[in-house]
Amino acid sequence: MFLEFFGLREQPFGVSPDPRYLYLGPAHREALASLHYGVEADRGFMSLIARPGMGKTTLLFHLLAKFQHTARTAFLFQTQCSSREFMRFLLAEIGIECEGQDFVRMHEQFNRCLVQEARAGRRFIVVIDEAQNLDASVLETVRLLSDFETPQAKLLQIILVGQPGLADKLASPSLTQLRQRITSISGLNPLSAAEVTAFVAHRLNVAGYKGPALFSLEAMDFIARASEGIPRNINNYCFHSLSLACAMRKRTVDSEVVHEVANDLDIHRFMTEVETPSSWRVSTHASDTDPLTPTHVSTGEGGESFRQAVAMRKPDEANLSPAEAVQHMRDVAKLLQTWRGGMARS
Numbered sequence: 001m002f003l004e005f006f007g008l009r010e011q012p013f014g015v016s017p018d019p020r021y022l023y024l025g026p027a028h029r030e031a032l033a034s035l036h037y038g039v040e041a042d043r044g045f046m047s048l049i050a051r052p053g054m055g056k057t058t059l060l061f062h063l064l065a066k067f068q069h070t071a072r073t074a075f076l077f078q079t080q081c082s083s084r085e086f087m088r089f090l091l092a093e094i095g096i097e098c099e100g101q102d103f104v105r106m107h108e109q110f111n112r113c114l115v116q117e118a119r120a121g122r123r124f125i126v127v128i129d130e131a132q133n134l135d136a137s138v139l140e141t142v143r144l145l146s147d148f149e150t151p152q153a154k155l156l157q158i159i160l161v162g163q164p165g166l167a168d169k170l171a172s173p174s175l176t177q178l179r180q181r182i183t184s185i186s187g188l189n190p191l192s193a194a195e196v197t198a199f200v201a202h203r204l205n206v207a208g209y210k211g212p213a214l215f216s217l218e219a220m221d222f223i224a225r226a227s228e229g230i231p232r233n234i235n236n237y238c239f240h241s242l243s244l245a246c247a248m249r250k251r252t253v254d255s256e257v258v259h260e261v262a263n264d265l266d267i268h269r270f271m272t273e274v275e276t277p278s279s280w281r282v283s284t285h286a287s288d289t290d291p292l293t294p295t296h297v298s299t300g301e302g303g304e305s306f307r308q309a310v311a312m313r314k315p316d317e318a319n320l321s322p323a324e325a326v327q328h329m330r331d332v333a334k335l336l337q338t339w340r341g342g343m344a345r346s
Helices: 026-040 056-066 083-093 103-119 136-145 164-170 173-181 193-206 217-227 231-247 255-264 301-312 322-345
Strands: 045-049 071-076 123-128 157-162 182-187
Touching (some): 026 045, 026 056, 026 157, 026 182, 045 164, 056 071, 056 123, 056 157, 083 103, 083 136, 103 123, 136 157, 136 173, 157 164, 164 173, 173 182, 193 217, 193 231, 231 255
Parallel strands (some): 045 157, 071 123
């Protein structure tokens, strides 16, 4: 483990949604403010929609922590279920046993719980994660829960959280009544290059790091591009980069380390059909001025085009680092496999 090597108190790039590590960039800050205000104003229904890995769950744990002394909360993850199973999951989350009870009985129990919390002056917040997986009938059950109210206020605040498929589902004409009840819809955008740097610095600071920059500027630039600004991807690249740098006894993660990590994490290496990276593909059009264009490798007689492709990308072997030599062999292997596939098809 690299914690001691880099002087870290704890793992800065873990996979758990720890609110302490939440980096509030502009989009995350705006989404958090919108949800917080919606709960405070008893708006009833809210939604948070974003791509996978954007930090939705971490942001929601951070939100619920703000209401831990003034509200009762339930966080539901099991969304591939029937309406009855949904109610059972919801009651179990708040500590009510309901095994064997029918749907109406469970509904009544939940209503009593809401009334008790309201009399105690507490809000009740239900967060439904991965809501894009909910069946239309279950979403209708969720809508009916929002009918629990007094003449003065809603008894229940519901936050639907999911991937873009949730927006598609809510746009369905059959769910018009539910969509009309949603008072705010928030989203999260990928982090910019500058925000990626701030994100990494924030997590290292929370983990107790004190010292010079652990990642070179070139390494951070590569991580920003390769991760597409998605927090989960950033964490993955940083974790493996620190692990590899520690193994190599490097105090700073440079671009060579990050490139090696990117190669190791490349899922395309394990696909049944290996596609040659666009930067290596050779054009079959003689009129092209750039021989390396997004086309298939030419399969001329005797494999001449293959040899030309390798020759054009042949590095200076005398100055190759071990990592560069390994990468060169991988690239040649990909070219060879593509060439063989072309020969078999012809």
